[in-house]
Amino acid sequence: MVRKLSLQTLLFAAIAVLFVASAVKPSDKASMKMILDLLRIPQTPERFKTENEIDFQGHGLQVLKFSWSNCGKADDPVRFKNVSLTPDPVKIPGDVTTGFIAQFFTTVDSPLKAELVIKKKVLFAWIEIPCIEDIGSCTYDDICAKIPHTDSCPEPLSTYNIPCHCPFKIGNYTLPPSNIKIPSLGNVPEWLTNGDYEVQATISSNNKRLACYKAALSLDT
Numbered sequence: 001m002v003r004k005l006s007l008q009t010l011l012f013a014a015i016a017v018l019f020v021a022s023a024v025k026p027s028d029k030a031s032m033k034m035i036l037d038l039l040r041i042p043q044t045p046e047r048f049k050t051e052n053e054i055d056f057q058g059h060g061l062q063v064l065k066f067s068w069s070n071c072g073k074a075d076d077p078v079r080f081k082n083v084s085l086t087p088d089p090v091k092i093p094g095d096v097t098t099g100f101i102a103q104f105f106t107t108v109d110s111p112l113k114a115e116l117v118i119k120k121k122v123l124f125a126w127i128e129i130p131c132i133e134d135i136g137s138c139t140y141d142d143i144c145a146k147i148p149h150t151d152s153c154p155e156p157l158s159t160y161n162i163p164c165h166c167p168f169k170i171g172n173y174t175l176p177p178s179n180i181k182i183p184s185l186g187n188v189p190e191w192l193t194n195g196d197y198e199v200q201a202t203i204s205s206n207n208k209r210l211a212c213y214k215a216a217l218s219l220d221t
Helices: 007-023 029-039
Strands: 067-070 080-087 094-102 115-121 125-128 170-182 195-205 206-221
Touching: 029 115, 029 125, 080 206, 170 195
Parallel strands: none
Antiparallel strands: 067 206, 080 094, 094 170, 115 125, 115 195, 195 206
């Protein structure tokens, strides 16, 4: 019979998680290893926890299903609506079905700055994933330069005339729920294991914010 963790054990674990999260310094290899060791531990998504597992309600965000929200302003020049993602949790590798409506009220072109913050829930604390080799919580000064320019975009974007590289012209772009295959990844980031994640993406150009969105989702790897 599985028993709940004692309060003393829980407090010790909580202190350890918070200590590691606050102590990490990108330039410190030892502390970086500590936080990566913590992040690579597979976590049970909140929605699947049993009554025999510790679950602190009300401590930060609880990911009980896929959700997304606008962290900018309603009148930002780039807006998204009706974002959907299934299955939930997302399985890697596997097939996902996603859809959205994107509205561009201005032409978006280089330089296009993107600031990405990715957090993973470990026990009941949200730990920010560091930027390692351009993956994680990274800032990209110009993602236009990183997006390869091709004559045609991959499916299903090409079917619905949705651009996949800069410039993104003024207009409305709709992707109805469509199937996309997520392949088996090769050298996956070591933190990409089962668990709950929060992602915030902010895009701007010439110091003007274009959009900011947050998403909460669970992964099954």
